[in-house]
Amino acid sequence: MLDNSDRRLLASIQQGLPLCSRPYAEIGQRLGLPETEVINRLSALNQQGLIKRMGVIVKHRSLGYQANAMVVWNIPDAEVTTVGQQMSTFPFVNLCYQRPRHPDWPYNLYCMIHGKDRETVLTQLEQLTQTLNLTHIAKTVLFSRRCFKQQGARYRLTHQES
Amino acid sequence: MTELVLTDLHKRLLNDFQRDFPLSERPYQAIAEQLGVSESTVLSALTELSQQQLISRVGPIIRPNHIGVSTLAAIAVPQAELETVANTISRYPEINHNYEREHELNLWFVVIADNNEQLAAVIASIEAETGYPVLQFPLLHDFYIDLGFNLDWQHVG
Structure with missing residues (x-):
């Protein structure tokens, strides 16, 4: 490691x-x-995959991709890995993570879709939902409004020698 | 600041070099050769893109939770207080992004720390300072294979 x-x-x-x-x-x-x-x-x-990719990291908001939807899904636990893997192959999906549920928050799968406008993003989401047969699955779409802070990961590694 | 008019070089740098950055002594020279321009042209174009906030950096995307720990977190804040609470949270150096989203649970942020104790301390401090409970959504499984962000130039501008 x-x-x-x-x-x-x-x-x-x-x-x-x-x-x-x-x-x-x-x-x-x-x-x-x-x-x-x-x-x-x-x-x-x-x-080893610890670096997922290396190269130019673009700022999609500045480049005109103003609509950013976080879509959260309530996928049966037995299917979440399969669905997550399938979801991540759609070209417009920018992130796809499994996260824990909470009381009053039944969602366990998160994906991110960045697009030029809401309509485009919603059309892509509909395509995703139909293709993966997820029409019966509860989901919520959370579009972003204001960005208060955005920066790359900053690990301080305070316990390391500098 | 005058707005940068994107040249073909800018566009190719933005779209075609998001992954497989050369791991050789002179990586920008290697890119320049692919593009048929000089190394200094590539370096100045990247500097311009960075100054114009069109790229955040040339560098790695590090797999989450391999150095340090992190979690997605959210709080529900009344609209009238949202900006104040958001700014309070953004001031923590451990917060690396912080967005308002359209939901009752309306403020979503990512906390990054060296270890779990530090992460818990930051969450506790935010709860104490804002007076709102913080829900945590740590990553359980990452399904995403990051190949970069494919830019459609009709969308850019």
Whole structure:
């Protein structure tokens, strides 16, 4: 699993790679690691799936994708894994997570759909619902209104040496 | 700030390089070669996109809950108090996003911490400071394979 250098490395690049000719060398300098070790460690983390993807992270709101729906579903527990896997393959689904139910909150599967406008998002949701035969399943659609804060993950790793 | 007019280069950088970022000594040079431009052109275009808030960064999406812990959380706040409560919550450095959503449960945020004790302490502090109970929805299973966000240029602008 992750050793201390991996954790420091991930913490140091979670806000982005430097925009310079040799970004891995620069990160290495900050951490006291050779450039090749930075590259090898990141390649390993990538292969292990701890890095889900690496590249340009776009801000969909600024790019015109203003409608953002979080759809929550009450899927029978025995089916949630299958349905979750199927749901995540739709190109317009941007996240798909199982989460715990609460009293008065029976929903256990969450997916996110980002679109240009509500109509588009609702049409995509209808397509998803029909294709996966989920018309009889209770769900709620929560469109976002204001964004009060949005930033990349910021682990502080306070118990690590800086 | 004048608005950036997106060139073909900007568009390709935005859409085609969301994953498989080169893990080689000069990654921006590798991208430049694919695009038939110079490394410095790629670097300035990415800097422009970043300054214009069209990208948040060039970097990794880290699988949740492998370094540190996190949870989605929500509270129900009367409309009149929403902005004040939202700003109170956003001030915590452990909050990494915070949205109003159309529901009685109307404020949704993600808390990130180094460990469970710190996470619990932040939630308790938010409850004490706002006076509202916080519902927690920690991730149980991640089904999503993140291939990036496919941009349709008719939608952009």
